[in-house]
Amino acid sequence: MGHGGGGAMSAELVENVFAPAFGGLVLAALGDSATLPVGGERIAFSTDSFVVRPLFFPGGSIGDLAVNGTVNDLAMSGARPLWLSCGFILEEGVEMSVVGRVAQALGAAARTAGVEVVTGDTKVVEAGRGDGIYLNTAGIGIVPDGVDIRPQRARPGDVVIVSGEIGLHGVAIMSVREGLEFGAAVESDCAALNGLVEAMLAVAPDLHVLRDPTRGGLAAALNEIAAAAGVGVVVQERRVPVPDQVANACAILGLDPMYVANEGKLVAFVPRERADAVLAAMRAHPLGAAAAVIGECVGEHPGMVVARTPLGGTRVIDLPLGEQLPRIC
Amino acid sequence: MGHGGGGAMSAELVENVFAPAFGGLVLAALGDSATLPVGGERIAFSTDSFVVRPLFFPGGSIGDLAVNGTVNDLAMSGARPLWLSCGFILEEGVEMSVVGRVAQALGAAARTAGVEVVTGDTKVVEAGRGDGIYLNTAGIGIVPDGVDIRPQRARPGDVVIVSGEIGLHGVAIMSVREGLEFGAAVESDCAALNGLVEAMLAVAPDLHVLRDPTRGGLAAALNEIAAAAGVGVVVQERRVPVPDQVANACAILGLDPMYVANEGKLVAFVPRERADAVLAAMRAHPLGAAAAVIGECVGEHPGMVVARTPLGGTRVIDLPLGEQLPRIC
Known part of the structure; x- marks a missing residue:
């Protein structure tokens, strides 16, 4: 099951089985399209x-x-x-x-x-x-003309912004499938983000990276970007918007919200001088109302994502190995 | 199972379930793309x-x-x-x-x-x-510029050409799946036809209709064209190239080769004045070596396909209702 989970086992399948067979240079690129x-x-x-x-x-x-x-x-x-x-x-x-x-x-x-x-x-x-x-x-x-958005374009100094609360889709599927209840009912965040992206591009056509953290969650998205661009990523853990129901569900199930799937969120790597404008544009859009700066892109530890914990510690956010929850999308 | 068979039940599903939901005018067109x-x-x-x-x-x-x-x-x-x-x-x-x-x-x-x-x-x-x-x-x-090929463009007077022997894919799948043998081993005709089409367009950029008779066979393809264009189709049954193994298999199984799936054949509706040139171009291509004129498009009985039998009779070739053989492609 892990080979479909969007984590390291999925990457292995693409690298070892599909890429050699198809010989597609374009396919080998890590972008979503x-x-x-x-x-x-x-x-x-x-x-x-x-x-x-x-x-x-x-x-x-x-x-x-x-x-x-x-x-x-x-x-x-x-x-x-x-x-x-x-x-x-x-x-x-x-x-x-x-x-x-x-x-x-x-x-x-x-x-x-x-x-x-x-x-x-x-x-x-x-x-x-x-x-x-x-x-x-x-x-x-x-x-659009002049737009060049892909994981390889992440640069040290980029500000990392997430468009809203994470973990809702994964927890919604878990709760309905396993019959669990985590306080208030949790709804999937499933939404089309093209309108939000259009609003962001209007103020920053030179955005570097956009990624929707679906299977494997924010952890997988950030790791793929770090690996593709050869940069490091530092996340301020307490700034990541995690709703209470997601935090509760994850505590009960022993999961990390960073690894839970989203279906209506994006993470953006934005040139530092555009960060304020992009954040304002996102917050003015219904799907970006809870947008937040969660970290930055650094030159150190290329390919690695680390989180600064609220207590001042540091932990490595690995690429998930396999599937946390099968058939989530 | 019949709803996936490419026949009348499939058409019903598109018409009654998908088309209203998607509201796509383009989808409602009967073309393959x-x-x-x-x-x-x-x-x-x-x-x-x-x-x-x-x-x-x-x-x-x-x-x-x-x-x-x-x-x-x-x-x-x-x-x-x-x-x-x-x-x-x-x-x-x-x-x-x-x-x-x-x-x-x-x-x-x-x-x-x-x-x-x-x-x-x-x-x-x-x-x-x-x-x-x-x-x-x-x-x-x-x-390509100037090309306008779709089922609606069939016109009375058009010559109907098939690119080669029919029924091979369906019989190949049946023989391997049911462990049947029909004399010589039958191989699927599975092939990409874009090269053949390019050769045809080189001599007749004004081709009216092309169709690959897959699920539902030649019968389904001709019926869809007749319905889309509001024309009749007359097929000279003895001109349809049916290989011996396909004829034998169909005789044993009580099937009509006209309804058996192909995966490397096409049927073309060609303006009469271009028919000789198109046929010659097809026969010069490896995937069209056995191309044959099998009939014509007429103004009578719009929406209906009839076959003239070798004995001089006439029979109606209906749109197949459901699935002759499930999971053939």
Whole structure:
């Protein structure tokens, strides 16, 4: 299961199995999407499959995830997402009303994100060879002129900003799946971030890095950036916005919120002189109201992410090895 | 299972469930891919999921299918396919060597077709919730200036040409899956048709319709074109190239070769004055060596496909209702 978890085992699979087979230099890049030249423009192209369990959860559904996941992957390269494809793998016997509800959620999420589902496909597998509905979306966006956002561009001195409270998606899935309750009900943060990114680019077209910390959480996102750019990252732990319910859930389950998945948050590496403007633009947007500076990019310990703890200590934030919670997206 | 079979039940699912939810006018078009404007160019965008069983079969594998299926969908709009995305859904416990072999096959097929895998994703589901490997590919191609190929453009008078012998993929899958033998071993015709299409466009940039008769076979492809364009189609049954092994297999199993899936064939609707040139160009290409004129497009019986039988009779070739053979691609 760990090979699908977005951590070190996933990276190994890409490096040892897929990259040699496909020989794609572009694939080898660690970004969430590929950037490709078409007629004087640059398009971004990305794909994700979705196998979340259950299909409907507090704050969203597999249909919302399938739109927002791919829209966010495109937005993390600064692209303006425009078009989605959609592939359904249905398990024989799944209720048509369930398929209909997922399709409705997917359509509504696409309208909210301002993208259009333009092509699709459906396959059916026997009962016991699937789990209701699996979905794949691929997406295309246009990268604005002059924008060059990718993990390799992180530079010492960059300010690290997170767009809001972390850990909500992972805890929402855990609570509904395991029947756990952590005080107030926890809803997934599942949302399309392209509008927020557009607001950020309006004040800082020279943003260095954007990343949505999904599987593997903020820890995986920061580690991938540190490794790609050969820089160090220092996080001030007490500045990371962790809501009480997430903190409580993690305490009970022995988890670290830094490793819990998000589906509507981004982390940005911003040139220091733009940090105030970007933070203000984010806080003026509904999806960035709780944005916070959580740390900085440094020249020391390249490839490594460390946290300064509230008590003045330092701990290493490793890339997660495998999967904390299977089928979270 | 019928809802995934590419026949009337699939069409119903798109019409009643997906189209209303997504509200996509482009999706509602019956073509294999969407055509979208980027920077003064037109790109084609298409997706398919692949759930074929077994993963390896005579003449190919799920990796070959995943490349050729999407490349062919793009080529059927006249596009020059360039880039693919690739999403793996792995079942827990699948051998890494099997994943590696599929990835190798996929990479090799991409190189043969002249396309690049540029972005990907991997998810893992529990044992018993998948079947080894499911794959999704989405693809992007560029539509050459002046090319306008889609089912709606079929016109009375058009000559209907098929690129070679039909039914091979379906019979190959059946024979390996059911352990049947039909005389000589049957190999799938799985192949990328973009080179053949390029050769055809070189002599006839004004081609009206191209379609790859996959699920539902030639019968489904011709019915979809007849319905989309509001024209009739007359097929001379004895001109349809059916290899002996396919005829034998179909006789034993009570199937009609017209409904058996192909993965390396196309059917073209060609303006009458271009038919000779197109046929010659096809026969000069390795994947069109057995190309044949099989019928014509007529103004009578709009939306209906009829076959003239060798004995001088006429029969209606209906859209297949559901699935003849599940998980064929």
